[in-house]
Each structure stands twice: as structure tokens, then as C-alpha cells.
Amino acid sequence: MQRRDFLALAAAGGGAVLSGALSGCASTGAGSAGAGDFYFVQLSDTHWGYSGPANPDARVTLPKAIASVNALAEPPDFIVFTGDLTHTTDDPAERRRRLAEFKGLTDQLKVRNLRFMPGEHDASLDRGAAYQELFGDTYYSFDHRGVHFIALDNVSDPGARIGEAQLAWLTSDLASRDRSAPIVVLTHRPLFDLAPRWDWATRDGAQALEILMPFQNVTVFYGHIHQENHRMTGHIAHHSAKSLIFALPAPGSQEQRTPLPWNADAPYAGLGFREVAASAQAASPRLTELPVVTA
16 A cells, blocks of 8 residues: 555544645755655654543543554654643753653654754753753754754743744744745744643744745644634644643633543543645545554
8 A cells, every 4th residue: 555545544544634724835946855645643742640520531641642642554654742842841951751661652653753842841940951960952943855844942941932032943944945945944933822821822933934934835733622612813724733732722712721521431532633634646634543552
């Protein structure tokens, strides 16, 4: 079976599919890994170290998701975790312990091409110091099979800003890019004002979007809000991912963003991870939503 046929079959039976989400993502142009069919997996908001009624199975949810990713019939080219790897703690030693435990768990993934970025739970209390000790830079870019990926850090600044230095880096990173080339942005908070009173926004996100706007094929994948949400800002598509710890209410639907109650009859309801598939033969790659336990 050709990879593109497998991905089409998986999308048909693997959960909710959003077609046309990443228009033009696959490119026939040269990339660092060569152009062609590929897919990656996005996991988000694992909150390792959380303990509470919103998820009584918090110690096993992430390991179960890792097992599900390892069991995928076709391994992804890479896996990205879009922030809040761990649950917040005021204790710097405990923060490092949780980050190290999380890293040890992800070492069990069969796919070794892993990409990480912090969430505010990992980085806002020490401006990313502990995170960088274990995972390296909080923002970076890379190319994969004709697609340019950019990981932005909008969490290390406790004021929920990207910051002038990083915005200047983003401008420089894109300076030599063809404006029709596909670009994928990975971040934790939404770059647009989804629900600012819930901290579901980036204070200078509009500046980042202004830098990205001249490029014709831009898609943003983020976490933070613990649910799917699909939004357009101009021609830029934004897709949030489900969490692997607990679900949160719809943006602005209630006074506070308290976790949705755990349902013992339907454990892991509202939780899951995502496949993003792209093909050099198709203009519209697919997003496939998968549950924590796929078997």
C-alpha cells in the first residue's frame, strides 16, 4: 500500500477529518528532507505531574497515548508536543523532576524525531530556564520535505508576549522564503484573541500574524485550550489540539475555564491527539483526530 493510500484510509476511519486544512502544504520543491508524502503527529497539554479529580488516571493517560502512537500502522515522520508538557509548580526542583520524567516517558516513542516547545506551565515562572536545560531552545525553525516549520515561544514571557527579539528573528527567518511556499507555525497559545480574559490570546500575536500574512500558505497548530477549535484570520488557518489531561469548556462559555468533569463511564472523553497528513499529489492535506486509546 502506498503511503498516501494508507493515509486516506486512516483518515476515513480514524476519527474526525478536516480536509483542506493545510492547503498547499505538500510541495514538489526541494526541502532539506526532500519533497513528498508525509505526516506528523501533534500531542499537546500533557500536564505531567497533575493530580486531581479532573483526571484520576493522570499517571497513565500519557503512557497510554504513547502506546497508541507507537501502534500506528504507519509511523509518522516526526512528533511534536505543543506545550504544557508538565503541570505548573512553584518548586524549581520539582519542575525539573517533572520535566525529566516527561522526557523519560517520551523516550519510549518509537519515532525518534521529536519536536518540543514549552507551555506556560513549563516556562512562565522561570522564563524557560528549566525547560532549556532539558529540551534546548524555546523557539526555532526547521524544514521537512518542502515545508518550513516555525516553533514560536509565546509562554516564557509571563506577560504572554512573543517579544521584540523573537519577532525580529521571525522576520529574519522568513526573509528569503518564497511567499507561495508552505509554512507551518507551531505554538502553544493562540496567536489571535480567542478568549483574552481566559488567557487564550497572545498580547503581540497580531504582530506575528502581520509578519506571516504576506505568505500565501500558512497554517498554525497550537494547544493551550484543551479542545479542537478551527479559526481563520484572513487566509491563515489556526487549529488547536485536544489535551491529554482534561478537557476545558468552549471559549467564553462560562465565567471561569474550569476543567470539564471526569466521566468514569467514558474515560478520556474529549482527550486525544492528531495526525496531520500531507501529500505531494494532493492540494489539501488532512487533520485526523484520534482518541487516547486507539485499539
